[in-house]
Amino acid sequence: MCAAALTFSGLVVTGIIAAQPAAAADPAGFQNVRINELTSNGSDTVELFNAGSTAVSISGWKMSDDGFAPQSFSPSSTTIAAGGFVTFNSPKGLGDSDKLVIYTADGxxxxxxxxxxxxxKPAMARCGGDGTGAWVTTVSTTTFGSANASGCPASVPAASRVRINEVTSNGSDTVELYNGGTSAVSIGSWKYVDGDTTHAAVTVSSSSPSTTSIPAGGYATFNSTLGLGDNDSVFLLDGSGNTVDSVSWATDGAKPSDERCANGTGWFRTAVTATPGGANDCTGSGGGGGGQTGRLLGGGGSLTSGCAPEAPSGTGSAPAGTSAWPGGLDVTIADNVCAFTTSTGPEGRDLSGLAFDPSNPSVLWAAKNKNWLYKLVKSGGTWVPDASWSATGKQIRFAGGSGQPDAEGLTVGANGHVYVTSERDNTNNTVPKDTVMEFDPAATGTTLTPVHQWDMTSQFPQLNTGSKDDANLGFEGVGFVPDGWLTANGWVDPLTGAAYDPANYPLHGSGLFFAGLEWDGSLHVYGLNSDGTFTTFGTVATGKASVMDVTYDAGTQRIIATCDNTCGETHTLLKVNASGAIVPDVTYTNPAVMPVDNLEGFALAPTSTCVNGFREAVWSDDGSYGFGPGSSSYGHSVYSGTFPC
Structure with missing residues (x-):
């Protein structure tokens, strides 16, 4: 949408505006719809973008220009899909110096x-993020109906670095501004106004305390003289009357405050603790402020021949007491469309297990159900197969080079080898084959065979019914847990009834493997011995109906059991309790902007990658379905977000 050559448009950056409390008939999620591109060159085209996680009906919506007389328009679609776009030609001429207002059917x-x-002219577009970026004037290219170009503008004027960062409606009615730039910004002539359209804008400098400048990296706070209530807004205007920034919130959304998380850059949410004049707290689960639950960014592209995403199945509810996602609210689609088509899976689906390489956090390992292993690396923010290892992934086989392992979960051991679980042999998919296979990623060739293989199938007779569905409910995930964590936390060895002593098991290496059983959500603990035998240490209850991935996270010092839509898209962190047993500690949902799909893979980057208190979290969509046909996520398998360090 943004061409290479751009001129800035005088600090016109808007947010969500809700002049009055939403009427009962207003569609859910309407606050997430944004004006994203427009032109006043004769065609007077307007593009709307839905930054929310659910589709929004715009049937009966109206628009106005500076005359403020709402008029109906004819959109390209009466529904905007989550992360989608709708365009229309303005029924009113848009002038050289004008404004555009969008209303719901109820006004x-x-x-x-x-x-x-x-x-x-030729167009204005948000650059730097659909629905949120700085408004710039494009000089040539327009892309109505599709995503804004990334990476523009290359530089942002100092004044547009100022953001509303926190606001309260608890009586003090305080507004906090933050300057994320490298130079001070004069705001002596700037104004603000609330969501009441009868109110005139008030200068910041006339409010208490009087503020005329914001230092680089600094804050300015003032108390609104207009009064801020429930279902209200704050709009910040520059000296020329252009909108710089805004925030809207629903009932109690600004009590104790509505804050940006991450500080200065993120989306608004209800704060746990108000922090006017300083960095936002951003701890705890908080809540979505102003209807802003984050954005799903990126995606798009045409499906390749044979690529066939699959709709999710088996949706269930989350466990009781589940908490909201503690990381950033924004999520990025982080792979190329139809990136995982293979000779045994041309439909491009079935990417499942994920694991960061602890020795090289720039590497993400991924398992695809129909016997493929991928080494992924970042390229421009997208996870792509490492061409130096294999641009198309490597096939894996069972011991002896036979079969097609139904590869579901994987983890990286202390020796740097990749351990992959399989539920069955896809060449005989009615019979379970619950195994853990050890692969040396340094091995040459395009097909890998196990260094060792451990077969636990006989432990799960309930899966051997002759049904391919039952056979497909075995080892879905696996995580390597270091002995050091088990001993430091006082884990009691179920086999001895005493504190776990690794020396009792001299062939097992330096940790145990926790395999997640999809059948009932239990974790099965094994010592994998170098002679091909294994020691069974019993089971751990996760409190969930199913498990799709397992990981040990050194950052939280927890084992994480992940479940997809079967359990409400949740991640249960497990700890060692005072009695020496491994038990659930806390359960988190996914970020609200993500689809409710068969999201079977989950991995957290090591804390060595932390920036500003956050690190990367990655998910895989087994069905590559996203929000379905026509959405920007359709045909994509990998999502990237953030998690606290």
Missing amino acids: TVVDRVDWATNNA
């Missing part, structure tokens, strides 16, 4: 943007 203001002379 609630959804979004608004103002521009100065010639700033919408």
Whole structure:
């Protein structure tokens, strides 16, 4: 959407506007719809973007220009899919110096943007993020109906680095501004106004305390003289009257405050603790502020021949007491469309287990059900197969080079080898084959065979019914847990009834393997011996109906059992309790913007990668379905977000 050559449009950056409390008939999620691109060159085209996690009906919506007389328009679709776009030609001419306001059918203001002379010729577009980026004037290219180009603008004017960072409606009605730039910004002539359209804008400098400048990296706070209530908004205007930033919130959303997380850059959420004049707290689960539950970014692309995403199945509820995702609310689609088509899985689906390489956090290992292993690396923010290892992944076989392992979970052991679980042999998929296979990633060739293989099938007779569905409910995930964590936390060895002593098991290496059984959500603990035998240490209850991935995270010092939509898209962190047993500690949902799909893989980057208190979290969609046909996520398998360090 943004061409290479750009001129800035005088600080016109808008947010969600809700002039009055939403009427009962207003569609759910309407606050997440944003004006994203427009032109006043004669065609007067407007593009709307839905930054929310659910589709929004815009049937009966209206628009107005600076005359403020709402008028109906004819959109390309009466529904905007999550992460999707809708366009229309304005029934009113848009002028050189004008404004555009979007209303719901009941008259609630959804979004608004103002521009100065010639700033919408040939077009104006948000650059730096659909729905949220800085408004710039494009000089040549427009891309109505598709995502904004990434990486623009290359530089941002100092004034547009100022953001509303926190706001309270608890009586003090405090507004906090944050300057994320490298130079001070004069705001003596800037104004603010709330969501009441009868109110005139008030200068920041006339409010208490009087503020005329914000230092680089600093804060400015003032108390609103307009009064801030429930279902309200704050709009920040520069000296020319252009919208710089805004925030809207629902009932109690700004009590104790509505804050950006991450500080200065993230989306708004309800704060646990108000911190006016300083960095936002951003701890605890908080809640979505102003209807802003994060954005799903990126994606798109055409499905290749044979690529056939599959709709999710088996949706169930989350365990009681589940907490909201503690990391960032934004999520990025982080792979190329139809990236995992293979000779045994041309439909491109079935990417399942994920694991970061602890010795090289720039590497993400991934298992695909129909016997493929991928070494992924980052390229421009996208996880792609490492061409130096194999641009198309490597096939894996059972011991002896036979069969097609139904590869589901994987982990990296202390020796750097990749351990993969299989539920069955896809060449005989009605019979379970619950195994753990050890592969040396340094081995040459395009097909890998196990260094060792451990077969636990006989322990699960309930899976051997002659049904391919039952056979497909075995080892879905696996995590390597270091002996050091087990001993330091006082884990009691179920085999001896005493504190776990690794020396009792001299062939097992330096840790145990926790395999997740999809059948009932239990974890099965094994010592994998170098002579091909194994020691069974019993089971651990996760409190969940199923488990799709297992990981040990050194950052939280917890074992994490992940479940997809079967358990409400949740991650249960397990600890060693005072009695020496491994038990559930806390359960988190996924970020709200993510699809409710068969998200079977989950991995957290090591804490060595932390930036500003966060690190990467990665998910895999087994069905590559996203939000379905026509959505930007359709045909994609990998999602990237953030998790606290």
